[in-house]
Amino acid sequence: MHISFYGAAQAVTGSCFLIEAHGCNFLLDCGMAQGGQEADAHNENAFAFDVSSIDFVVLTHAHIDHSGLLPKLVAQGFKGPIYTTLATQDLLEVLLKDSAHIQIMDAERAARRKREGKKHERDVLPPLYSLAHVARTLELVKAKPYGKKFEVHPSVQVRFQDAGHILGSAIVELWLRDAHGRTQKLVSSGDLGQPGRVILRDPTPVQEADVLLIESTYGDRLHKDNASTLNELVDIVTRTVPHGNVVIPAFAVGRTQELLYHFIDLMQQGRLPPVEIFVDSPMAVAATEITMHHFAVFDEEAKQLMGTARQLPDVQHVHFIQDVEESIKLNRIKSGAVIISASGMCDAGRVLHHLRNNIGRPECAVVICGFQSYGSLGRRLVDGVKQVRMFGEQIDVRASVHTLGGFSAHADQKALLDWAGAFQPAPRHTYVVHGEPQAAQALAKELRSQHGHTVTVPTLGERFALQGLSANGS
Template sequence: MNIQFCGAAKMVTGSNILIETKKYKILVDCGMFQGSKKVEAMNFEEFPYNPSEIDYLILTHAHIDHSGRIPKLVKEGFRGRILSTKPTYDLCKIMLLDSAKIQEADVEWENRKRQRAGKKPIEPLYTMDEAEFSLRFFEDYLYEQMIIINEDIRLRFKDAGHVLGSAIVELWIKEDGETLKLVFSGDLGLPNKPIINNPEYIDEADYLIVESTYGDTIHEGLGESTEKLIDIINKTVLRGGTVIIPSFAVGRTQELIYELNKYYEYNQEIEEHMRIPIYVDSPMAVEATNAFQANSSSFDDEAKNLILKGDNPFVFLNLRYVKDQKESMALNKYTFPKVIISSSGMATGGRVRHHLKHNLWDERNSLVFVGYQAEGTLGRIILNGAKRVKILGEEVAVKAEIYDLEGLSGHADQIMLLDWIRKIKSKPQKIFIVHGEAESAKALSEKIEEEFKIETIIPNIHDKFVMEKQTIELSESVPVESIHLKQDINAELENIYSQLQSLNMRKDKLIDPELLEREYDILKNILIELQQNLMDLNIMVGK
């Protein structure tokens, strides 16, 4: 059995791993390369395998650096099965189409220049139609389900706590009578993040493939970063400025809205002039927020409890969702203090570049980064201290105050990554370190080898390795005592009971005429599915 690293090797983007057995070819992720022009040109290179020969693609989550080349894969012949969690599929329906729209727009602009220069036109990486077609191959599953792919391959998704639907992949592959267990961390989140659950732990692995985005970094606490963000906003307001927050449309934006909702909704001491408008200026972020609301069953307990009490955490009085371009352009003409949350998160494209062009030069304003900035991106260039940058063809002075709040990052830091490995009961025989720049991966590698005495490998792109079982017997699952199984099912039953109680207390809202007129079919379908699931449970326990 071979493993080949076709992306995110000594870099953070382009996640793409190939597993080859005698009978099957399996991909884990098929992400887009993001960053400098040189890095992004890698998206147009041929895959180092034949897409038509790939049987399965397992997707850890929806972010474009993990999913963005799926339409290209399908365009070039892939006709296998794509397996993901349901929220990941829902988000990919938004993100892949948005990515295709950007590809088409960029190529249209480039071809106008090429036409004037007498050059041949170029084609986009993929089109909207090709992105739409690729979605037909998705199959969505729930966390903790044991998915029997075939007689030789089993799969389970566990919550990675990075973004809605993000998954750790446990993959069991049988070959020549032996079963090898591979675990892919995907992108691991930090504990106690808003909305989503903490990353889950695994019990055992033969081989572990782990991310290292912040393998050399220790984040400040989330609470500390949130307090800093509020402080930055308030200071900027008092000097009459605007706060610009480049934010990933999926995940980070919703987390920011959630935290700001808690501050503005529940803090009665805020003076009225300090309740400035918060603009979410990203069509995709608006759609993604709707997808979040459609997957509230995947939220953490705090977010669920807010919803059960009747509070929608994605709505508060001074929050505005900007949908059309005209309103977006008008934001830069408003002179009053405000916060603009806009994508893209690394400032490589999207509406945020227009806001930076109009605000970066003004020392009253603040620019706040809340996520990883890849090498070569505008975000990294500004963070590295550039005094002037080129934005949309114009040179702009960097005079706004610049902040980097790593505690709001969606990625685990070195402490969390080591703790996650520490919790593995039966340790892997080898660990591959990916999804991190060389320095970050090296720092994590040294820490792992020092503490766990496990061989680590930091692959180069396209490196291929043979995997085989070195121990005679490694249990595929650590036995769980019956009492723990009972506690697990009881906890699930209690959750169902409390949710039904909450609905019963608010059933008048379910039959509100306005809601029925707007959402009758969706409401009816949910209730039918709920009844079916309850009947299935009753049959299961019936005599």
């Protein structure tokens, strides 16, 4: 048995791991790389394996960097089942359709600019897949509840546990049986959430594994505590809205719902003035509705607050923007607005228009509250660039740019180490993935020193034998 790393190896995005088990081959995630030309090239060139050899896919959650290449896999002939959680099944329809739509729109815009003889920063590649491929992908999804072990092949059993990252996110437990009847247990953290966060429950501790795959997005740093993060948000908003707008690029799934929770709570407490909040992302609106349908997975604090605001579109001062005309009208607002819009890394979607209209105004603010991949516009803003190119024009960055890492949906270094410390004894081998090199190596060092793990930080395309078979794979 072997595992190969075809994505998220010394990089945060593009999750894709090929596991060769006894009698079958399967993928753990099939995600899109994000962040600039290198990511585009990676997505265009995937896959570096024989698609016809893949029997099934096990999907940790719906975020595009974990699921976004599933329709391409289907376009190239994959017809097997895709196993995931119940909430992820609901979210996939929204996210994959949006992904296809963005690719189609980008290609059409690039073709139009070329016909008009206009220059642009880089060529846009043809869409990786169509809406028809998305429809075929969704037909293959088989949803399973948390906490129930199920068989996907005579040699493979699976169980999903709550990862606390976004709605439906899962830690994956895999039991792999070899030709001699011996079993080893492989655990993938997927993306782990930060404990103590609102809405979702904390990540489920897992105590036994022979092999561990653990994410390391924030493997080299700690998040600010929740109180400090909220204080900073209150300060930014109260200083900005009398004269300008606050633009928050936010992932439509997870981050937007958490921000709404905090804004409602802060206004109910009187810590924020009654600012007008505009959620300008059809995908975020759909994801919010799906989130409310899965009320059972909320933590108790969120159930209490959101129970008083189940119909979010009716909450005073919160406005959900659906059509393009409504979105364009937001351009007329010069002050007093908080605009939450996708995409979270500022590389596509309606947020680009809001940035173009506000980023050149010193009275406005941009709040970055999630991880920004290398090469993305969001990363360049975080790094302090003075000019950005948007829609073919150069724009000076005059708005203040703030990074609120405390809102991250990813566990920080301490939370990752605490979760890994639950394994008793330590896994026989640990692979650190989903992190840029510095973050991955920092987490690997701490796993070795604090918990005695034998650790590898794999590179893209590396293949390893799954060693350390146990007698019963408990």
